[in-house]
Amino acid sequence: MIGKLITEVTKWEFSRAMRFTEGVDASLPRGKTNHGMLLYLHIPFCESLCPYCSFNRVLFDKDLCQKYHSALRKEIQLYKDKDYNFTSVYVGGGTPTIMMDELEKTLLLAADCFSIREISVETNPNHLTQENVDILKKIGINRLSVGVQSFDDGLLKAMGRYEKYGSGNMIAGRIAEISGQFDTLNADMIFNFPVQTEETLDRDLDILINTGVDQVTYYPLMVSESTRRKVKKTLGIVDYRKEKRFYQLISKKLAPYYRFSSAWCFSRRGTMVDEYIVDYDEYAGLGSGSIGYMDGRSYANTFDIPQYIEMLDRGELPLMAARDFTPTQQARYDFLMKLFGLKLDISFLRKKYGGGGIGHLWREIFAFMLTGGLRYKRGTFYLTDRGRYYWVIMMREFFTAVNNFRDFCLGR
Template sequence: MAGLYVHIPFCKSRCVYCGFYSTSLFSMSRRYVDALIQELRRRVSDYDGAWRTVYLGGGTPSTLAADELGRLFSAIDCSSAREVTIECNPDDVTADFVRQLSALPVNRVSMGAQTFDDDRLRFLRRRHKAADVAQAVARLRDAGIANISVDLMYGFPGETLADWNHDIDEALALDVEHISAYCLTYEESTPLYDMLLRGEVSEASEELTREMYYGLIARLSALGYEHYEVSNFSRQGGRSLHNSGYWTGEPYLGIGAAAHSYDGTRRLWNISDLPIYINKVERGECAYESESLTERELYNDMVMLALRTSEGIDLKKLGERFGSDAVDYCLKSARRYVDSSLLEHDANTLRLAHDGWYVSDMIISDLMKV
């Protein structure tokens, strides 16, 4: 079975760090939901239609009206889905919203807390206040949502280790099943990047962000959270099944403006323009482009994605898929990192060692074929 991703690009305001496609054209939300349903019906035949997981991401899916969410879910067969996730902004999780949510097949919620400091939230141009997160979690629990994830960020300009530990304290107090943590990055074409170029902000030092990262790993691990992917931690049974499908190379269908898909041999991506996307779907035209992946690209994808996880690269599967030469190439490229204790190698597995997590991007890059 495949995963289904539905992109909801609407945002009431744009965060300074965000490089994802989003729009404030809320006047087109009803037409957009209609287009999503049309695209799904048109493309579902490329998959078996029995979704392993369903994920509504964005943007901000929680900004859709109740009837729009209802119409969308009525078109999605969630009967086989083990996990149905919706991303929410904490301030959208009102009493009315959770009542509406209880009528939907959603069993997991992912919220962008980012930080529990109101000044840093304002810096990010987030809409919510720090206190909104705990209130949102409580309301979701009352609505029967037993699987909640929160996102955190670290490495803010001027942030101290004590500030970061306070954020970890607040996240742990929520008693959630899953925590994702990302270092603040300065992507081109974002307001944050422009602020950096103008000298208005300075990046946190590598020494500090390393200490923040490993401090998080130590604290969460001590409390029973499994560090199962570079940026993700879960309690037992709380892994994100949808995202895990990406890392293990499972096929997935992405619908909506800017959504991406993968069918095992091809990458496909939808147009990143809401009006053009809607018009194309309404006219029955193809709203996506695609590329067939070469053997080298498929090998690189497998190495890159698997090495991000705690399980690492299954060398037996790598050999079955790409041949013994590919395994030899991978191990030869990995040798210096194994010797320096950044990678661990046993008979059938190559995985990141503790000291390799922070420099995983460098290691992965060196193991890929150019």
């Protein structure tokens, strides 16, 4: 009941928040925390397109991918020329490791331009060859995140990944083999596929624990309007009734081996957090369709890859749309993200928004204290067990709104 209410309210809130204004002063904001920002680089190419995926991705084309990387390097240089600095890089996709030589060049340039201390890269299981692993280690990748989704062959076949990325056994074997070669090896998993059962989920969890992976990010299935239709054809009708039960199963089973580092990320001690939006208040989004957030302004690059390349060839930033948040909207964004990372310090709000920081959030704090989602102790709000699931719902709706915005821009 509360879950359904949270879904409806956040769906409405986030669809409003994602109303960007196209072309209107889509200028680059200055980051407030210029010294400690994150650089997000997007590589949209994939060898095949998974039906459930609503991220920004296209089929791999070698020539286009080379031109894309060269444009991305121009964009990195433009940020450098404008005196931006970053301490961390997150390369997401698509499949960033699809052209290793290009990825290496792009990351070496980023390391040359900025004071980079840590690099995180996403990949797919078929790219986990020792040759690739050696290159990634040489570049200085600290965190490698492998997309697994499930070890169940029936499910992998239904989602079109078995042929391309291998059987559950093969994937588990590869992960176990490279375990220990990076500071953090993360496995991306998904729960609440329509055809998933408690038994298949339980088996996935057993296999996962046995691989010895450092970190597990267990996403709830998030579908934009267009992916909902594709998922229906291949995997069945998405419904959220089993989601809470699945989440409880995952939390219980992983608890002896992992601690929560966000509402859906589980880490062994000493590993990095996966969600850059939790660790970094501000981030720049580079690459086609990337979204950045700095100084209360969210801005998006063009989703059109040829246009992205052309704009950078002309020496222009490929910005397409922007949206300025009021102080209350900014505080709400911080409320969502900080608590997704499990806690929110009042001192953080005071520092950022002045004495009245908490005044922006009294409704949210009141509602979640009342429903048992938050507890307060010595200047800090913490998520409770119940609250963690509320945040899974809200983040699911947040990403769904981002994905709907993407579909809207791409005319899907």
